[in-house]
Amino acid sequence: GAGVSQSPSNKVTEKGKDVELRCDPISGHTALYWYRQRLGQGLEFLIYFQGNSAPDKSGLPSDRFSAERTGESVSTLTIQRTQQEDSAVYLCASSPGPWEWAGELFFGEGSRLTVL
């Protein structure tokens, strides 16, 4: 498809388990972002990848969270030893250029994570 693709769309896990969330950005988009949205709240920035530059990890809430990106393609967000407060929708977005480009972010439909 032409849009940002995320998987899984829904994930239910037990507290303490690890989860991996995947994002396929739009082809050719150099920038990729991960945001978290808790129920009824706004988007919380997690991490930003731009080309081959070092990622901006300043939004990651704890060392249980990590993310990787292979070149300018797929990204994986990993949450280790999940806690109930990790329950949220994790949104991935991509854009054709870096944040300085100040253009539109294209979001995927999100991965809804529920930690029991």
Added chain:
Amino acid sequence: RKEVEQDPGPFNVPEGATVAFNCTYSNSASQSFFWYRQDCRKEPKLLMSVYSSGNEDGRFTAQLNRASQYISLLIRDSKLSDSATYLCVVSTGRRALTFGSGTRLQVQP
């Protein structure tokens, strides 16, 4: 203080009404401003950018007041399909775009 603040609403208005939302931002160095729209349980989508001179797109008008550090969105002749959460978004130049928590609009028949 949050970097971007919005009145959460909800704003309940009848069809055809004019409604306005404000958003304040804390960083005076903020460079770029946007309004995004998010439908219930859907991903955010860009509604419009906000330019210094103000700009209009059909029934939607966005304005920026740098001195007071706020941006506004005006919706004229509200439609049922305008019901959504409107997110104020600011680029501070420090990191990725910062999103406000959103203002919920419910247009009623």
